[in-house]
Amino acid sequence: MDYRRIQRVLCVSVFISCICVSLQSKEEVLLDMVASGGELGWLTWPDEQGWEIAQQAVNGSLLYNYFICNVEAREQDNWLRTTFIQRHPKATRVFVEIRFVVRDCNSFNADSLTCKETFNLYTSEADADIGTNFRKGQFRKVATIAPDEISGRGDMQVNVETRVVDNLSRKGFYLAFQDIGACVAIYSVRVYYKTCPATVKSLAVFPETVAGGDNQALQEVAGACVENAMSEDQPRIYCTADGEWVVPVGQCQCRPGYEAMNDSCQECKSGFFKASLSSEKCKQCPKNTQPSSQGALSCPCLQGFYRAPDDPLTTACSGLPSAPQKLVATTAQMAVGKLQLSWAPPADTGGRTDITYSVVCERCEDDVCQPCGEKVRYEPNNTGLKETTVTISELEPHLNYTFTVEARSGVSQSSSQRATSTIHTALHYTDPPKVTAMHLVKSSPTSLSLSWSVSRRANPSATRYELMYRKKEKNEEKINTQVTTYTVLVLEKDSVQIIDLAPSTAYLFKVQALGPEGNPGSYSMEQEFSTQPEVPPSQGNTAVILGAAVGGGVMLFIVVVVLLLHKRRKNSHTRQGPEDAYFSSPEQLKPLKTYVDPHTYEDPNTAVMKFASEIHPSHITKQKVIGAGEFGEVYRGILKAPGRKEAAVAIKTLKPGYTEKQRQDFLSEASIMGQFSHQNIIRLEGVVTKFKHAMIITEFMENGALDKYLRDHDGEMPSFQLVGMLRGIAAGMKYLSDMSYVHRDLAARNILVNCNMECKVSDFGLSRVLEDDPEGTYTTSGGKIPIRWTAPEAIAYRKFTSASDVWSFGIVMWEVMAFGERPYWDMSNHEVMKAINEAFRLPAPMDCPSAVYQLMLQCWLQDRSKRPRFQDIVSLLDKLLKSPDSLKAIADFDPRVSIRLPSTSGSDGSPFRTVSEWLESIKMSQYSENFSMAGIVSMEQVLQMKSEDIRNIGVRLPGHLKRIAYSILGLKDQTSTLSVFAV
Structure with a gap:
């Protein structure tokens, strides 16, 4: 044909x-x-x-x-x-x-x-x-x-x-x-x-911009505010890879007196104003203001109207309040020396709601008036009152008082006018004041000094006091049935010293005030006061010695208790075992089931039928090719099986022209995957084997392979998040180890990442292309081995165990912390094997926590019996995640070794001739134009750059910034300048 x-x-x-x-x-x-x-x-x-x-x-x-x-x-x-x-x-x-x-x-x-x-x-x-x-x-x-x-x-x-x-x-x-x-x-x-066209957004002008620059999905573009507009920060916007403007930042706003109209700022019309830098429209002049001119910032108040200092210019102007109404002074049923003032609000508040009142008190004697002073008390206060009542106490008897109440608002200070109401009143007392409290001033074995206070200030020349006291009897409860004898003293002042009393004896006191005519007031409550005991001279020394002895005994008791508790706690820790051990106790729970090698079946199809579900091709819809494998293409698709929710899946296909052995090898991966069920192991949905085109259906992982995902997000994730991803991988490998399954090809390229940043172990094929280039594998009589990820005993003797998977996990840890860097860089496989046999181990990646790097080194121990088990690795990573501070200590980092940067020359040993050649050698060629546009065109200029200079030319990603900075450090060959490039 x-x-x-x-x-x-x-x-x-x-x-x-x-x-x-x-x-x-x-x-x-x-x-x-x-x-x-x-x-x-x-x-x-x-x-x-x-x-x-x-x-x-x-x-x-x-x-x-x-x-x-x-x-x-x-x-x-x-x-x-x-x-x-x-x-x-x-x-x-x-x-x-x-x-x-x-x-x-x-x-x-x-x-x-x-x-x-x-x-x-x-x-x-x-x-x-x-x-x-x-x-x-x-x-x-x-x-x-x-x-x-x-x-x-x-x-x-x-x-x-x-x-x-x-x-x-x-x-x-x-x-x-x-x-x-x-x-x-x-x-x-x-x-x-694609380009993002020149545009005006949020009153900012942005130039036409080529989309997708600097290998970024979003490109930041700076703009400038239109005329008569301002912004605190320079306006910025992002140009997407599809040529669309998104996420404007730093919005421009029209200046006072201007408003936004048709992507420009226009002056406010006459009769309108705008007081501030904002996005608001001009507003019409408010009530009680004069019409404004064009472009006005505010509208002035009419005569007789005002604004308070804290009033916004957008508010109306207000008038002054009128005087308070119906001022009344009330003394009926009030305590001695006390009265209450009350009034009604002003008839005209001037259009304001912030009305407050202040009260001024004056006392008058013989037609001479003076302020009442600080001794007069006001409840709640005499200024800033919002209520229309106030209680005044501590007033003097037989005096005339004048009270003035003023109404104020926020604009009262703008005018000298006052809105006040005044009332005159007098207080006349015939009864003596009431004694409110008695106090013990001083006591001795034979005397007591007392004082007391009254309900109002009394005139010492007009007020006397009657004090009564007696000795407290032992059977005081029977005192009412007996004759009680008091000692009575009449005093001219509110204090007294009583002598010739018995030591260590309680006395009961009460006192009353006497009026000017000798009329008595009411007695105070009876209060008890005691004299001091007599202390012989020798007894004082005995008390001191006894107190010291008791104190020393208490301290000795406390020390003994603390030592016992410490010993008990130490014994408890000994029973629990060390918390930071890499290896757990030998008692282990056996797995519920053990992995079965599908090749042990005489008919491999039997293994597929046993461990995998058959799916009809009509339930599968292919959508897009997402990769090409050894046996055929890999598609993204949709699975719509009866009785199951529609789900996104990955579809591995087997193309025409295959041999029967290829078909068996292809389906053997499904026989392996079908035996696993764990959240960190890729899930098998089913297989298609009974139709012409064989297929393997797995869950779809949106973010693809881990190594590529890390390279695409270099420097964007903190250590805590990276350790969390490692914990998921370790949990999956622990499950496989418990199942007695050895993966043999654990690497970041064989870890898939879903949309929730969850990592899952994949690639269980027994026959597969391990890497795109021949350098990735080392061929032996038993097949191909991924040298860079494989333990020394597995390379030498093809001895694959869970311990060799632990070695590979250590390499995966290095890949993750180095954001997808190739293990051992550009070294050949023979160089890698020679270096490992000579005890060389990969150095700590940039910013790698010390605890994480120490775990890597444990995984790379030459003696496989001393390497940690996966259950120990999961336990340690859990502890690090529960204590984020443990990740702050950073492992030592040497940029020349750790990121394999050339120190002074290119790969052929000659010095770099151009900036582009140098950037290409460190895989940062996407920034060539940034250096060129900044005028940095020679290596001499590069050597003068600092971290801030690198950031200013547009290198924003932390990982890229560090790589370029450390490369310059390597070029300088001066380790002492490392602090200059601390990022």
Whole structure:
């Protein structure tokens, strides 16, 4: 069958039917295969039996497309390269939109076909057009392109796929399409970059900006406020990778006297005002104000109206309050020396609600008035009153008083006018004051000194006191039936000293005041006071000695109790065991079940049926290719099984042309996964084995492989979060160890991360491609081993155990703390094995907590019997997470060793010639333009930079900032300057 002729017809017919599709957009186009309208001049390799070009005349124009269909031949490697594409200086990320058709491999009637349904997209950068010079090694892979819809014999399904090519730094680039055995036609390739257009948002002007700069999804752009607008902080906004403005920060606001209208600030109209820098509109002048002029900040008050100092300029002006009404003084039923003033609020409050009152008291004798002074008491107060009553006490008898009450508001201080009401009253007393309390001033064995107070200030010349006292009897409760004898003293003052009393004796006292005419008042309550006992001279020394002896005994008792408690607590800790041991006690709970190797079954299909659920293909919907494995493509899809909730899944496929052994190896991974059930182990949903295309269905992990996720978020996660991720991985490996399963290939690339940042162990295949490049594995007679992650005994003797998995977990810990850095950097596998055998161990990553690095070193002990077990690792990580302060101590860090930075030269030993060459050597080439725009074009200038300088040129990510800073430190070769670059 002539597959090439079939494909040519397929390509041309589909191409003609689709050229009318509109390609207009806001993107800036760098290459448009359709719009070029002429000979494309793309390079094919090899020249024969590779990609072919077809053309068709449509509306007087020749339209071109490329196709290939070598499905009968094996080991296909056909390349199609575009012409040189000039890059915009700021466009570090471009989009490649491909329209293509792929023929269904099942539509060919040949069992021996090695047909594929995908092809690969590559890119290569250059500073100038290299013409027809083509070398595959110059290209890096961008993506595997797979169709959402494949074409059969009678239908033509057009696919549109868009991929991102980022980290571009040179003047231009090429795109290349690699065919590995598919029947495919490419009829449209469009290359473009996106921009966020110039705009005005929130009164800030932002310039047109190329989207996706600095390899960031969001690019921060600074703006400037429009005329007559201001902002405390410079307005900023973010340009997304899709060319949209989002998240404006630092909103501009119109100045006082201006309001926002149509993205500009306009003056307030006459009769309106705006007092502050704000987003508000101009407001109409309030009540009791004069009309304002254009652009006014406020409206002045009319004559006789005022604003309080703390009133906003937006409020109306107020008048003064009138005087209080109905002022009354009341003494009826009040205590001696006390009266109450009350009044009604002013008839006119001036339009305000903050009315307060103040009371002024004057006393008059012989027509001479003076302030009452501080001895007069006011309840609750005499100023700032909000209520219309006040109680006044401590007033003198036989005096005339004048009370003035003033009403005030917030604007009263703006005028000298006062709103007051005044009342005159007098207090006349005939009864003596009441004694309120008695006090013991001093006591001795034979005397007592007493004093007392009265309810109001009395005139000493007019008030006398009668004091009565007696000795308290032993049977005081029977005193009422006996004759009681008091001693009575009449005194001229409110204190007395009574002598000739008996020592150690209680006496009872009561006192009353006598009026001017000798009329008595009421007695105070009877109070008890006692004289001091007599103390012989020798007795005082005995008391001191006895007190010292008692105190010493108490201290001795306390010391003994503390020692006993300390000993008891120490014995308790001894019974519990050390809290910080790496290894737990030997008594372990045995796992509930043990892993069964599916290869022990005579028929491998029996193992699949036993451990995995069969799913009908109609319940599975493929959505998008997310990867390509050894056996076929991996899709993202939806599982809609009866009786189960719809769920996102990953679908591993087995393509046509497989052998029976390949099918068994493919399904053996499902037989392994089906035996596991743990939140940190990838979950198997089921398999498809009873239909032509075998599939393995697992849960979908949104954030993909851990190593790539860490590299994409370099420096963005704190140590506490990284340790939490490690704890999840360790918990999954503990479960596998308890099941007696040895993983053999534990690495960050085989850990998947979901949307909740939860890590799950995956990749249980017994036959798999361990890495993309041959350097990743070391081939022995027993198969391939991932050298950088494998324990020494496993490399030497193929002795894989849970202890060798612990070694691999230590490498995973290093990968996580180093944000996806390649273990042992660019060392070859032979160099790695030699270094490990010579006791070399990976150094601590940057900012790695000391406790975490010590655990890594425990995992890398040469003697596997001394390595911690996974249950010990989980326990230790739990303790670190429960005590975040334990993560603050940072392990020693040497930038030349720990991040493998060249000290003074490039890989060939010669000094770096350009800044770009240096940045490329530390994998920071995306910042080449930042250095160039900042005027840093020589290595001499680089050596003068400090941390602040690096941040100022636009390096924001902490991990990138540190990598560049430590590289400069390495270039200087002065470890003493490490503190200069502390970040």
